[in-house]
Amino acid sequence: MNPVRFSWSSRSGRALVFQAALLIVLVVAGWALWRNTAHNLAARGIRSGFAFLDQRAGFDIGEGVVPYTPDDTFLRAFAAGIANTLRVSLLGILLATPLGLVVGLGRLSRNVLVRTLATVWVEVLRNVPLVIQLFAWYLVLTQLLPDPASPLVLAPHVYLSKGGLQLPMPVLAGGHLALERPEVTAFGVSGGLSLTPEFLALLFGLVTATSASIAEIVRSGVLAVPRGQTEAAAALGLPHRRVIRRVVLPQALRIIVPPLTSQFLNLTKNSSLAVAIGFPDVVSIANTAINQNGQALECILLIMSVYLTINLLTAAAMNVYNRRVALVER
Amino acid sequence: MANPKRKRTAALALLAGALLVPASARAGKTLDAVRQRGEVICGVNTSAPGFSGVDSQGRWQGLDVDMCRAVAAAVVRDANKVRFVPLNSQQRFAALQAGEIDILARNTTWSLTRDASLGIVFTGINYFDGQGFMVPKKLKVESAKKLGGATVCVQAGTTSEKNVADFFQANGLKYKSVVFDTAEAITSAFFSGRCQAYTTDMSDLAGARTKVANPNDYVILPEVVSKEPLGPSVRRGDDEWFQIVRWTLFGMLEAEEAGITQANVDKMKAESKDPIVQRVLGVTDDMGGLLGLDKEWLYRVVKQVGNYGESFERTLGPKTPVGLPRGANNLWNKGGLMYAPPVR
Numbered sequence: 001m002n003p004v005r006f007s008w009s010s011r012s013g014r015a016l017v018f019q020a021a022l023l024i025v026l027v028v029a030g031w032a033l034w035r036n037t038a039h040n041l042a043a044r045g046i047r048s049g050f051a052f053l054d055q056r057a058g059f060d061i062g063e064g065v066v067p068y069t070p071d072d073t074f075l076r077a078f079a080a081g082i083a084n085t086l087r088v089s090l091l092g093i094l095l096a097t098p099l100g101l102v103v104g105l106g107r108l109s110r111n112v113l114v115r116t117l118a119t120v121w122v123e124v125l126r127n128v129p130l131v132i133q134l135f136a137w138y139l140v141l142t143q144l145l146p147d148p149a150s151p152l153v154l155a156p157h158v159y160l161s162k163g164g165l166q167l168p169m170p171v172l173a174g175g176h177l178a179l180e181r182p183e184v185t186a187f188g189v190s191g192g193l194s195l196t197p198e199f200l201a202l203l204f205g206l207v208t209a210t211s212a213s214i215a216e217i218v219r220s221g222v223l224a225v226p227r228g229q230t231e232a233a234a235a236l237g238l239p240h241r242r243v244i245r246r247v248v249l250p251q252a253l254r255i256i257v258p259p260l261t262s263q264f265l266n267l268t269k270n271s272s273l274a275v276a277i278g279f280p281d282v283v284s285i286a287n288t289a290i291n292q293n294g295q296a297l298e299c300i301l302l303i304m305s306v307y308l309t310i311n312l313l314t315a316a317a318m319n320v321y322n323r324r325v326a327l328v329e330r
Numbered sequence: 331m332a333n334p335k336r337k338r339t340a341a342l343a344l345l346a347g348a349l350l351v352p353a354s355a356r357a358g359k360t361l362d363a364v365r366q367r368g369e370v371i372c373g374v375n376t377s378a379p380g381f382s383g384v385d386s387q388g389r390w391q392g393l394d395v396d397m398c399r400a401v402a403a404a405v406v407r408d409a410n411k412v413r414f415v416p417l418n419s420q421q422r423f424a425a426l427q428a429g430e431i432d433i434l435a436r437n438t439t440w441s442l443t444r445d446a447s448l449g450i451v452f453t454g455i456n457y458f459d460g461q462g463f464m465v466p467k468k469l470k471v472e473s474a475k476k477l478g479g480a481t482v483c484v485q486a487g488t489t490s491e492k493n494v495a496d497f498f499q500a501n502g503l504k505y506k507s508v509v510f511d512t513a514e515a516i517t518s519a520f521f522s523g524r525c526q527a528y529t530t531d532m533s534d535l536a537g538a539r540t541k542v543a544n545p546n547d548y549v550i551l552p553e554v555v556s557k558e559p560l561g562p563s564v565r566r567g568d569d570e571w572f573q574i575v576r577w578t579l580f581g582m583l584e585a586e587e588a589g590i591t592q593a594n595v596d597k598m599k600a601e602s603k604d605p606i607v608q609r610v611l612g613v614t615d616d617m618g619g620l621l622g623l624d625k626e627w628l629y630r631v632v633k634q635v636g637n638y639g640e641s642f643e644r645t646l647g648p649k650t651p652v653g654l655p656r657g658a659n660n661l662w663n664k665g666g667l668m669y670a671p672p673v674r
């Protein structure tokens with residue numbers, strides 16, 4: 001084995017030194033920042049550390065899938081917030097994708113009315129700030145609908161009011177499946193599956209706004225498929241619909257998937273605007289926690305790591321899918 | 331230096347070195363900074379009728395605003411030399427901690443946690459408040475204990491958020507909360523009927539009610555579910571500044587007790603033989619000097635802003651739209667809780 005000899009004249013040798021130097025500078029700078037912050041927090045008498053996560057939270061969370069009471073810990077409150085963020089993001093992605101696909105194909109339609117509608121949809125939703133759209137949805141739901149005590153009856157036991165949408169929910173009662181039906185009370189509808197106006201407004205807002213971006217991605221993907229492919233398929237006598245489904249879309253997918261991943265990540269991040277309309281997502285919970293215990297730095301770090309984790313996982317999953325739809329080169 | 335690479339290395343080393351030096355905690359520097367700047371920077375509520383808000387002429391008005399003006403009158407000799415920084419409830423403590431503001435006067439509740447773990451200290455109480463509930467009259471609810479199952483609107487980052495959980499738990503009731511981050515979002519949601527009840531400090535409820543077209547359609551329930559002593563706070567570690575803010579409030583109370591008003595302050599200063607009045611107005615003793623100010627500090631406060639009672643009547647009192655009775659906020663010798671140690 002040859003001994004590795006270091007020399008300034010070798011390109012790789014120099015590169016190694018520079019990289020090591022950069023690493024040291026980064027580590028030292030990071031450590032200094034951390035130390036400086038800790039020092040200043042201590043000097044100003046501001047509590048720090050993550051010990052608060054084990055303490056009683058003491059505040060209520062309006063809705064969620066994780067069972068939670070004010071007696072639970074901050075950790076559980078965060079878990080409830082993360083669950084709410086995931087719930088609205090996943091549902092949003094599942095609904096925005098097909099909607100975006102339909103609108104995107106609509107923009108390429110030969111039918112003038114469909115094409116115009118799709119264009120208006122995209123241009124309006126893509127160009128109005130999302131937070132304004134959320135306010136608009138929320139106002140529609142909370143100003144125009146009737147009071148919870150006298151809700152609209154959409155179907156038997158399906159109620160829509162300022163209190164949100166209430167549906168019958170299947171529950172396990174005594175070993176067999178039963179249907180829990182919402183009932184109208186003095187304070188509004190209670191029981192059954194309840195979707196609050198905050199959740200609905202956030203979901204509608206995210207789905208419609210993201211669908212506009214997805215539509216443009218779909219359109220660009222479809223247009224990027226060489227015209228010859230469509231013509232060849234048509235020459236074979238395939239009907240237009242099948243040309244789209246069997247020839248164009250599969251080829252468009254490999255162009256669509258990478259930017260589509262970005263839209264999924266955007267949707268997840270945009271769900272943090274929930275705080276504006278009172279939906280208890282992880283940011284809203286963290287805001288409350290910051291105010292109850294004053295530990296802004298720790299809570300912001302938590303929020304950042306939550307979004308980072310969710311989005312890295314989403315991106316990883318989409319990358320796997322992307323590899324499957326990518327052009328197999330022989 | 332001929333070698334640019336070496337230059338770059340030197341710059342990097344300098345940068346790393348700068349990061350290593352701990353930034354000094356600000357201590358005892360606020361008074362100097364305020365004097366040099368020529369104005370007090372005061373964190374106030376974005377909109378809390380009676381406490382702080384902008385009137386139709388674009389001028390800040392309110393009890394907390396007066397507190398800031400009084401400090402400016404005492405320190406920089408002009409009650410108008412205040413820069414108001416409107417803050418929502420989540421920003422307020424961070425703004426004070428970071429040194430963006432000199433005083434936080436934003437109807438903020440004094441509590442142990444806040445005093446002991448946020449790097450701030452409360453200087454006193456300028457309003458004794460308590461948390462209550464407001465409901466639409468048509469619900470025909472007469473007591474907060476009848477609110478079981480109701481949806482309650484509450485502001486994020488307030489003591490109210492915790493108190494409401496405690497109240498419903500103590501009474502064995504269930505409720506649904508909707509949490510907004512601004513007072514504007516809450517009032518709009520509540521008045522549109524999204525929530526059956528709105529909970530916050532009593533004074534805030536009264537203030538919010540002034541913003542709707544039909545205030546009489548809403549009632550404030552009698553239950554007071556918590557103690558909410560509201561007061562200004564300053565950064566921890568600057569005792570000099572802390573004393574100035576604390577004694578400005580005490581001075582306004584002392585002036586009211588001694589019967590010194592905006593209208594009669596000049597006459598009192600020239601003619602009064604009462605040693606208390608003479609001390610407050612700096613005719614005899616130099617009380618301000620002990621605080622690092624001058625003899626006439628309280629004279630200017632009363633002359634330019636008024637005493638505590640005048641400020642209350644102007645901003646929150648029965649003749650204002652908020653229309654709150656003086657109640658617990660009256661002087662101790664008039665049946666209230668307001669008690670200032672002597673200016674002596």
